[in-house]
Each structure stands twice: as C-alpha cells, then as structure tokens.
Amino acid sequence: MPKSQEIVLAEPRGFCAGVDRAIEIVERALTKFGRPIYVRHEIVHNTYVVNDLKAKGAIFIEELSDVPAGATLVFSAHGVSKAIQDEAKQRGFNIFDATCPLVTKVHVEVAKLHREGFEFIMIGHKGHPEVEGTMGQLDRGIHLVEDVEDVARVSPAQTAKLAVVTQTTLSVDDAAEILAAVKRRFPNVREPKQQDICYATQNRQDAVKVLAPNVDVMVVVGSLSSSNSNRLREVAQRLGTDAYMVDSPDDLKPEWFAGKSRVGLTAGASAPEILVTQVIERLRALGAVSVRSMPGVLETVHFPLPMGLGDKSMQAAG
Structure with a gap:
C-alpha cells in the first residue's frame, strides 16, 4: 500500500x-x-x-x-x-x-388492493425471504419478475386491475429498469404511491454513487446473504470501481490495495459499525494512514417497538 x-x-x-x-x-x-x-x-x-x-x-x-x-x-x-x-x-x-415497518407497508398495500380485485407483479429476487413473505400474503394473483426478460413472460389472469410492488432492498437503478419494462407492457399498471425501495437502501446506494468514482477501490462490509449489501458492491462496480464485499476483516486481501491510494468503505444496512471499525484497523495494519468521512444524509428515522417490549413494559417487568 x-x-x-x-x-x-x-x-x-x-x-x-x-x-x-x-x-x-x-x-x-x-x-x-x-x-x-x-x-x-x-x-x-x-x-x-x-x-x-x-x-x-x-x-x-x-x-x-x-x-x-x-x-x-x-x-x-x-x-x-x-x-x-x-x-x-x-x-x-x-x-x-x-x-421492518417498510416491509409491512408493502404487505398492507397488497392486502388492500387484493380486496379491490387487483393482481400484482412483484419485482424481486426469487427465494429471498422478503419476497417469499410478501408473495405469501396472497394465495394467488401475485407474479414475480426478476429481470426485464421475466416481464415479457409474465401472464396475469387479467390486466384491468394490475399493480406493481418491489422488494425493499433492490438496486434503485435495476428496479427502475424493470419497472419501465412493466409499464411498457402494461401501461395502466398501478405504481406504489411511494417507492417501495426503502430510504436506507436508497441513501446507501446514493452515497456509494458519490464515493465510488473518487476512490481507487471500494470495500463493502456485509454478508453474502444480504441483498442490500450485494447491491452496494454492484453499484460501485457499475461505476468502474473495483469493489469487494467482506463479512469480517479476515476477508480482506492485501493484493486488493496494491498501488491504491484511496479506499472507499461502506456497510450494508444489516452490518454493525463494530465490523467497520475492525476493517479500518485491518486496513491501517496494511498501510492506511488516515480516515475521513464523506458528507452525507443524516438519518433520523426511528420505529417503535411492538406492544409488550416497549420501555414501560420493561420497567414493569423489572
């Protein structure tokens, strides 16, 4: 380094x-x-x-x-x-x-529109538990598309009442491309009032879009099973930046950083900050000398806990 x-x-x-x-x-x-x-x-x-x-x-x-x-x-x-x-x-x-309440919001919308006679096209990754959960809100009338090619093959029973929903952790750009294909084929399809892709997924992808072109290599802290972490790596790679995903500092390979003077570091929405700290320590051991944060969106979203686990119930239990 x-x-x-x-x-x-x-x-x-x-x-x-x-x-x-x-x-x-x-x-x-x-x-x-x-x-x-x-x-x-x-x-x-x-x-x-x-x-x-x-x-x-x-x-x-x-x-x-x-x-x-x-x-x-x-x-x-x-x-x-x-x-x-x-x-x-x-x-x-x-x-x-x-x-996640943002996933629940999708479930509620699906149930509401189903009662009104709608069928659904869901944009998402087959086998992902979120997709299985959302599609499992109904026993029929919801069709998964993973890419533009799937859109050409999908065959809803009727198209007069057709709505689209998306997995919350997709790539914003991928989802937009697939949604455009859905709209071309089904011009009257109903879109979500607000984009289903969650604020955190969007913000982390936007940050990588800003950071990746200004560094020599990107490291994404996240597990292979994490959809949103995988998308962060893909976003950086599409911008032409070498990008790697690591589950722990032990996954870092010195050759990734040979001759590179600036390393970008991010973490998926399910990766704890302690892992970021450990990765920084490992990068310092490999020769990094300084750390700084890029300016970015300050997130202040907070979701309440379920009944029975809030502060009052815990005090009562204690």
Whole structure:
C-alpha cells in the first residue's frame, strides 16, 4: 500500500432503523422472558449479528415445528407469509413480529388492493425471504419478475386491475429498469404511491454513487446473504470501481490495495459499525494512514417497538 493511503467512509452506512428495531426486539425478549428465544430465519442477514444473538440465547429456526409449545417466537425483519403467521398462532407461541415497518407497508398495500380485485407483479429476487413473505400474503394473483426478460413472460389472469410492488432492498437503478419494462407492457399498471425501495437502501446506494468514482477501490462490509449489501458492491462496480464485499476483516486481501491510494468503505444496512471499525484497523495494519468521512444524509428515522417490549413494559417487568 502507498504510504499516503486514505480511507474514506461513506455516509450513511450500516444499520438502518428496521435492523436496529429487529435486533432490539430479540434482545429485549431475551431480557424479559429469558433464554431461549426462537427466531424464524436470520433476524437480519449478517453473520456477526446472528452469532452475537446466538451467544445471548437466541435459537434460529426455519421450521415452526422446531419450536416448543408455549415458547417465545420472533419473526425476522424480512417478514413472513400469512401461512407462517397462521401456523404460529395455531401453535400458541408468544409472538413478536420484527418485520421492518417498510416491509409491512408493502404487505398492507397488497392486502388492500387484493380486496379491490387487483393482481400484482412483484419485482424481486426469487427465494429471498422478503419476497417469499410478501408473495405469501396472497394465495394467488401475485407474479414475480426478476429481470426485464421475466416481464415479457409474465401472464396475469387479467390486466384491468394490475399493480406493481418491489422488494425493499433492490438496486434503485435495476428496479427502475424493470419497472419501465412493466409499464411498457402494461401501461395502466398501478405504481406504489411511494417507492417501495426503502430510504436506507436508497441513501446507501446514493452515497456509494458519490464515493465510488473518487476512490481507487471500494470495500463493502456485509454478508453474502444480504441483498442490500450485494447491491452496494454492484453499484460501485457499475461505476468502474473495483469493489469487494467482506463479512469480517479476515476477508480482506492485501493484493486488493496494491498501488491504491484511496479506499472507499461502506456497510450494508444489516452490518454493525463494530465490523467497520475492525476493517479500518485491518486496513491501517496494511498501510492506511488516515480516515475521513464523506458528507452525507443524516438519518433520523426511528420505529417503535411492538406492544409488550416497549420501555414501560420493561420497567414493569423489572
């Protein structure tokens, strides 16, 4: 590494309000009800966070049959299908829903328009838990498209009442391209009143668009399973900047930084700041000499906790 190497931090980066809320729900449930607390799917897509909560007493499961009767169960930030909600109620669990409120907003919109006779085209990634949760709000009439080619193949039963929704963690540019193809094929399609892609995803991508052209290499802190982290890497690469995603400082390779004088650093919405700090320490060990933050949007969004886990209930429990 050149001796003058500088690290430039993207702003904003890291945890969003939905992730903060989801982790706090699990931690408060552990405090109030004791271990173990069962969580359906990874609470957020980050290895460090999941391992930290496991150490505190959280047990992550995919099948509700793995949860004992009467146990406390938390739904992950990605949301779940109606079938999962119904099964959990039938099994009598003590349930706390950590679904991000911005995902819940999409679920509510789907349910409302379905009652009005709408079918849906959903823009998203097949197999992602958020997509499965949103599509699982209905038993029919919702069609997934992953790319422009899918739009040409999709065949709703009717087009008079057709609406489009999107996964909240997509690339803004990708979603816009696919939405344009949907509108070309179905000119009367109903769009969301507000874009479904969440504020945090948008802000982090916008920050990378500003930062990437001004650095020699970009590092994105995030797990491979994290959709929004993957999109940050792709945004930088599209701008012609070498970009790598790391789950921990151990993933950094010295050759990525050979001859590079400026390193951009960001983190996905599910990646904790402690990992960013550890990556900075590793980059310093590799030769970086200074760190500065770029100017960026200040995020002040805060989502309330579910009933039964708020401050008053915790004081009462204590």
